[in-house]
Amino acid sequence: MQSFADLVTDNPSAIAQVLISDLHLSMNEPATNPLGQAFLDFLDKLALLPNLKQFFILGDWFEAWLGDDVADTDTLTDALQPIIEKLKTLSDKNCQIFVMHGNRDFLLGQQFCNKFGGQLIFEPFYLTLNGKKVRLEHGDALCSDDKGYQRFRKIIQHPISKKILLALPIKKRQQIAQDLRQKSKTDNAKKSLQIMDVNEHAVKQALQKADILMHGHTHRPALHQIGDKQRLVLGDWRIRDNQVLAEICLIDETSIILLPL
Numbered sequence: 001m002q003s004f005a006d007l008v009t010d011n012p013s014a015i016a017q018v019l020i021s022d023l024h025l026s027m028n029e030p031a032t033n034p035l036g037q038a039f040l041d042f043l044d045k046l047a048l049l050p051n052l053k054q055f056f057i058l059g060d061w062f063e064a065w066l067g068d069d070v071a072d073t074d075t076l077t078d079a080l081q082p083i084i085e086k087l088k089t090l091s092d093k094n095c096q097i098f099v100m101h102g103n104r105d106f107l108l109g110q111q112f113c114n115k116f117g118g119q120l121i122f123e124p125f126y127l128t129l130n131g132k133k134v135r136l137e138h139g140d141a142l143c144s145d146d147k148g149y150q151r152f153r154k155i156i157q158h159p160i161s162k163k164i165l166l167a168l169p170i171k172k173r174q175q176i177a178q179d180l181r182q183k184s185k186t187d188n189a190k191k192s193l194q195i196m197d198v199n200e201h202a203v204k205q206a207l208q209k210a211d212i213l214m215h216g217h218t219h220r221p222a223l224h225q226i227g228d229k230q231r232l233v234l235g236d237w238r239i240r241d242n243q244v245l246a247e248i249c250l251i252d253e254t255s256i257i258l259l260p261l
Contacts, residue, residue: 004248004259008045015049017129017251021058021138021216022236024104027065028075031082035237038244042261043086052095058216058234059102059138064181066173067166068111084116091117100125102217103140106157107166126210129251135210139217139233142198142206146191203231212256214249221247223258232258 007015023039030036046052071080091097097118101108110120123137144150155161165173188196197218203226206213213231221235235247246261 002259004042004250004261005045007250007259008048012049013051014252015250016051016253017054017056017249018046018049018052019056019058019136019214019234019249019251020237020246021234022060022102022219023057023246024060024063024236027062027070028079030062030080032079034239034242034244036083038237038246038261040082040086043083043090046095047086047089047093052090052093054096054098055090056098056100056136058100058136058214059140060104060216060236061099061102062105062108064177065105065108066170066177067107068109069166070170070173071112073170087116087118098125100136100138101157102138103153107162124206129212129256130254132211133209134212134214134256135206137206137213137215139198139215142202142215143196143218144199144202145195145197148187198231207231221258232256234258237261 002010020042023035025036025039026033031040046055070076087097097113097116098121099108099113099118100121100123108120113120121136123141125136127134127136140149140153165176168176197220198215203213207226207229211229213229214234215231216234216236218233219236219238220233222233224231224233232249234249235245237244237246239245244261247258248261250257250259
């Protein structure tokens with residue numbers, strides 16, 4: 001199977017839109033660990049695409065995001081600068097950069113996106129591509145069988161809850177984030193894989209007003225045919241055998257494809 005790197009070399013002018021999800025970058029060392037370095041290399045490749053018009057990050061860009069004010073602290077400003085600079089290069093080349101919340105980085109705001117000329121978008125977000133209506137979302141809302149998580153999601157992502165969290169001291173937010181990650185790991189260990197996957201009825205509902213549904217979150221990359229419609233699941237970025245692996249979506253004038261990094 002052709003990879004994204006191959007396509008950049010063989011036919012860079014064919015790619016008009018690129019979508020990724022679930023990088024789970026460390027907020028403390030976003031550009032220095034292997035995933036961060038792979039993301040920087042990926043952004044360099046995007047800059048080589050002469051017809052790239054739009055770049056989407058569909059949630060969980062960061063493993064945790066404690067607020068845009070945290071990104072303005074001296075330590076984190078320096079750590080994030082390499083990523084900001086490369087994204088700004090893309091933006092300056094008239095590539096629109098869209099960032100969507102995930103369940104891990106739901107406190108990320110437009111203030112941070114302004115640093116590189118990006119735009120924060122909210123789910124569901126619709127596009128018309130190649131004559132088809134495409135619905136974009138992170139994907140966790142589709143996992144409706146996980147009732148406990150959905151209750152928690154509704155509370156923690158409520159605007160009032162977000163306002164309260166952002167008003168807390170940074171150290172307190174850090175402690176809450178650590179506690180929530182540990183609770184999530186403990187809870188997920190007790191759940192079946194089926195419960196943590198998307199619900200079939202939720203998918204069909206999402207496709208009522210779209211031809212194609214694209215999302216991440218589940219870390220189960222695949223292209224599913226549902227009657228005359230499709231569900232495309234983006235992969236997470238992960239390290240295996242000292243290599244960074246991911247599945248990303250590329251769109252050209254005739255097709256929408258899922259390719260390995």
